[in-house]
Amino acid sequence: MKKTEYAIVDIETTGGNASGSRITEIAIIxxxxxxxxxxFETLVNPQKEIPLPIFALTGINDEMVRDAPVFDDIAQQVxxxxxxxxxxxxNVNFDHSFVRHELGRAGLKWSAKNKLCTVRAARKIKPGLPSYSLGNLCKALDIPLLAAHRAGGDADATAILLCELLECDTEGTIAKMIKNNAxxxxxxxxxxxxxxxxxxxxxxxxYFYNQFRTVVYVGKAKNLKKRVAQHFSGHKITPQRQNFLRDIYAISFEVCASEFMALLLECCEIKKLWPIHNRALKKFDPKIGLYEYEARxxxxxxAVGKLAKHQRYVEMFHSLHDGVNLLLKLAGQFTIDYRFIHYGTSKDETIAARDHTxxxxxERHNNAVNNALEFVEASRPxxxxVDKGRNHDERSCIWVEKGHFYGMGYITSDIAIxxxxxIKDHVTPYQTNGYIMQLISTYASKYPGKVLKPGLRSTIENYSYDTI
Structure with missing residues (x-):
């Protein structure tokens, strides 16, 4: 019976991602x-300049690869x-992504049916070691590493490491790892x-964490396991994706009652933690505010103008147009003199001189302004x-205070409301923002039966699961 055969691969490259970098050396055992x-071992002409930091790490420079074959010349052999x-x-996915990409450029469609990562195998078979980098593993296990950061030297060391792992693998760990699509x-x-x-x-x-236990990404899911697995599937080789995957050292999670509760929590956590790999939700902040101030x-x-940090505002808007429309409506409804309303300015910005004769x-004017502000506040409900909880003994609750998201949480059946x-006293407060209120308002309009307002007879006690 033919023995299982392994192709032990190590490469050196011009950079850290397969789409923008090239292979400079490859060894296959x-x-x-x-x-x-x-x-098989050879230098490879990457047909681009080798950066100085890469030369410092590998010792491979432009002169060494000038007469080496380009990857197309060795593609069929590889x-x-x-x-x-x-x-x-x-770190099998790194090498696999480069080799797969280079073979694809050469017109050869290839993807490994079975892969084995010796980092992961070592973690399972030799647990408790302080580090699983190749250099540190070789020191810990007395494996000779004669030419670190060169393809041949690293491949030779990986081959010895594989033999030792196979010998120590009494529970069939490696066989399970190399199953197709494991x-x-x-x-x-x-x-x-x-x-x-x-x-x-x-x-x-x-939550994804880096090696310093800092949150680098927050996501929401209808199915946590399925969604997280999607991050790790596929063959995308963009620099962003490769840097993202290399940054993930740990995962934690929080179960929510529904995808909508998860969406709100995700928004709040991104605003609070500002993870480096979250980009989409960072651009939904309102840009315009309605301000009230008193002159000397x-x-x-x-005034309607740009929002500034730590500056109190009456209302916020996603566009200057929305803000100006409200300002003009208030001025007309409460007969506020046009000289005391400003567009595109706030109290901290220069205001053009106007006729103040x-x-x-x-007193009458200030009362009119106060009445307009009271009207704005009263119009915010x-x-x-109230919706289903994470189990049958609780319900999820979101509280909106005067038109602004106040907080959310879960109330158990033994709490009398x-x-x-x-409900406000039983939820966790979170910082509001315009995007979250957009989500909540849309949801409330879509599911009016889940909305409870103060003063109505309906309370959480008689709000049955049938209603939900």
Whole structure:
């Protein structure tokens, strides 16, 4: 019976991502788990300049690769060596992405049917070591590493490491790992498999952490396990994706009652933590605010202008057009003199000089401004959205206070709520923003039966699951 054959691969490159970088050196060792059957090693002309930091790491410079073959010249040979064999590398997805991309450029469609990552295998078979980098593993296990950061030297060390792991693998760990489409093989190299295994198939929010235990990404999901797995599937090789996967060292999660609760929590956590790999929700902040201030002469002004940090505003808008429309409506409805309303300015910005002769009565004018502000505040409703909980003994609750998101949480069945406004005391407060209120308003309009307003007879006690 023919032994299983492994293609142990190591490459050196001009950079960290396959789409924008090229291979400068490749070594492939064909191994049967006991002996080396064949060995291939060559420098490769990347047809681009080798950056100085890469030269400092590998010692490979432009002069060394000038007369080396380009990858197209060796592509067929590489393809034949890899075909039908288990692709093995230390951090296998990195090497696999480069080799797959380079073969594709040469017109050869290839993807390893089975892969084995010696980083992951070592974590499972040799647990408890302080580091699983190739250099540190070689020191810990007394494996000779004669030419670190060169393809041949690293491939030779990886071959010896593979032999030792196979010898120590009394529980068939490697056989399980190399099964076709094994999930463990698709996980980021630095992520412990148990972090993924613990994910439930429920709605919620998940957090990716880097090696310093800093949150680098927050996401929401209808099914936590399925959504997180999608991050690690596919063959995208963009720099952003590769940097993202290399940054993931741990996962935590919080189960939510529904995808909508997860969406709100995701928005709040992104605004709070500002993770480096979250981009989409960072651009939805309102840009315009309605301000009220009093000048030195005692007259009150209303102005619409850009929002500024730590500056109090009456209302916020996604566009200057919306803000100006409200300002003009208030001025007309409450007969506020046009000289005391400003567009595109706030109290901290320069205001063009205006005619201040024959000013209106100050008290009457200020009362009109106050009435306009009271009208704005009164037009902002307070209400709760009550929905199903994470189990049958609780319900999820969202509280909106005077038109602004106040907080959300869960209320268990043993908590008595006599008046809807009491829900406010049982939710976790979060910082509001215009995007979250957009989501809540849309949801409330779509599901009016889940909305409870203060003063109505309906309370959380008689709000049955049938209603939900």
């Amino acid at each position: 064909i191994h049967d788990g006991t002996d080396v059957l064949e060995r 393809f034949e060596l890899l075909k039908g064999r288990i692709f093995v590398a230390h 999930q463990d093989q698709r996980l980021p190299p630095n992520l412990p498999p148990e972090d993924f295994d613990q994910l439930p198939e429920k709605p919620g929010v998940y 002469n005692g007259y009150k002004y209303l 024959t000013l209106p009565d100050m 307070s209400y709760a959205i 006599a008046e809807v406004s009491e």
